[in-house]
Amino acid sequence: MSGKKDQSAHDKLVKAVVDSLSPELYSDIKANISGYQTPSKIVWANSGDGYIPDITGNVADFQYIYEVETEETISNEHTKNKWKLVSDYAAKHNSIFVIVVPKGCRNTALTQADESDITVHTQEV
16 A cells, blocks of 8 residues: 555455445454454465455355455555465465455456466455
């Protein structure tokens, strides 16, 4: 994020996604914003470097991992690295990786994921 305004827009999107998750369906919802328990950090085994997902929640035997991007963050290198790590983690841990983007940005996110050989689901808000 390049500044406080971008972080605020990001956090509003995270909150909107959390609010959309049905408590009857999802359990153990965590979010990396104020007022919620923070999700566990996902790390690369070889380096220990990693990221805290924006949102996690469980549905039955699956963990859903949500990364929320703004129009400004979809195409940067930090985002690619984060998506690759979360995608690899999801494939190994019975998890589903969902990238959440603003309306009109789904194709950009899918192209970015495809170019980086990342398996992902997308959702627009």
